Amino acid sequence: MTRGAVASGRPAALVRVERHRALVRTPAGLRLHSLPTPTPGPGELLLAPEVVGVCGTDLQILRGLRADPAEVLGHEGVARVVAVGPAVAGPAPRVGERVLVDPTHPRDDTFLLGHNVAGLWAERVVVPATAVRDGLVVRAPGPGPATPAGPDHDAAVVAALAEPLSSVLEGYRVATDVAAGAPSTLVVWGGGVVGRLAVRWWRHRRPDLRVLHVHRPGEPPLLPEPGTLALAADDQDLPAVLVGLTGPVTAVVATPRTASLQAVAALVGLCRAALTIDLHAGLPAGPVRWNGVEDVVDLAALRARNRAGRPVVPVARTVGRRGAAPVTFVGHRGVAPATLQRAAHVVSGDPTAWADLVTHHVTLDDAVRAIRAMVDGDRHVDGRPVLKLAMRISR
Structure with a gap:
């Protein structure tokens, strides 16, 4: 690379790649394109993603349900630093190190990885200086105990699950911080990966919890969680x-x-016990009113006030209900970098506890076909139910 070594004495780059492949959003849909490889500018890092995940928000963007402008999506994954721009110093990772990128900046709205800046569905991606400077690029854990599936599979599990598990860890923190008492019952509404991770993490921390898992209407749950009561959202027994x-x-x-407001309305309207609701899901903007609730609440604004691990004491809202105990709302957008790193260590420490959630592993060449099927609502890829798809970009 033409830049030479940076002032800190660390190597500036590995072998220069003039062009790289990326999954690119186009007017005709998702395409695999060859792009010129950028050179990192001052304060920036150039990464080579190794294994990345496909998130539900990625599918929403591809379906046109979100207005995020990034042409290259992807905010879950493990990458290797391949080049360092000028003026990168201090604790930033060095060339050759494996890293994760926290997708949400606590203050800078111009950085949301894979949403308004280029994401990880590419063989090369530049991380802007604002994310590097503020510590959003963190070192990935080394290999944990080997599993029968082998190191490639284990790396894919960490790459695909670290970010969603970090959201579950943060949700656990804010919910337990604001709840009036330790819960005796957990309701997880959502049959995707975050819902599955939430069931497992809460039961890991509180083994005596009774757990109700509400999944997608009209279908049996994928990979039912042992020891939980699983009901579809349209099950006639759910209200009782x-x-x-x-x-x-x-x-x-x-x-x-x-589906988020419908889920909240069912919980608020039917559960009469003291209730804390942790909002992971995206929500429409504006105040919401429910029958029997004494005040309106802007759930989207409330969720946004707990951002990337800040403030330390989470913002919550408790409102009264006629004929029922109060309900406390809390939520969050993004996590602190340390929480992302902790989640990666949790998964890498025992990949077998999580590996079944990563149901599909594809190459970059096969990813377009698989992701298109998921965007079209097909819950089966290659004849098997898909829960979490991991994409190997490079080694």
């Missing part, structure tokens, strides 16, 4: 089950954006 829950109850709402 919600009415009969004994408290305190904590509910984790991890649905697609289009």
Whole structure:
């Protein structure tokens, strides 16, 4: 590379790649394109993603349900630093190190990885200086105990699950911080990866919890979680089950954006026990009113106030309900870098506890076909139900 070594004495680059491949959003849909490889500017890092995940928000963007402008998506994954721009110093990772990127900046709205800046679905990506300077690029853990599936599979599990698990860890933190007491019942509303991770993490931390897992309407749950009561959102028995829950109850709402208000309305209207609702899901803007609730609440604004691990004491809102115990709303957008790193260590420490959630592994060449099927609503790829797809970009 033409830049030579930076002032800190660390190597500036590995072998220069003039062009690289990326999955690019085009008017005709997702395409695999060859792009010129950028040179990192002052304060920037150039990464080579190794394994990345496909998130539900990625699918929403590709379906046109979100207005995020990034042409290259992807905010989950593990990458290797291949070049360092001038003026990168201090604790930033060095060339050759494996890293994760925290996708949400706590203050700078111009950085949201894979949403308004280029994401990880590419053989090369530049991380802007604002993210590098503020510590959003963190070192990935080394290999954990080997599993029978082998190191490639284990790396894919860490890459695909570290970011969604970090959201679950942050949700656990904010929900337990604001709840009036330790819950006796957990409701997880959402049958995707975040919902599955939430069930496993909460039960890991609180083994005595009774767990109700509400999944997608009209379908059996994929990979049912042992020891939980699983019901579809349209199951005729669900209302009676919600009415009969004994408290305190904590509910984790991890649905697609289009189903989040319906889930909250069912919980608020039917669960009469003391209730804390942790909002993982995206929400429409503006105040919401429910029958029997004494005040309106802007759930989207409330969720946005807890951003990237700040403030340390989470912002929550408790409102009264006629004929029922109060309900406390809390949520978050993004996590602190240390939480992302912790989640990666949790997964790498015992990949077998999480590996079944990564149902599909594809190459970059095969990814377009698989992702198109998921965008079209097909819950099966290559004849098997898909829960989490990991994409190997490079080694």
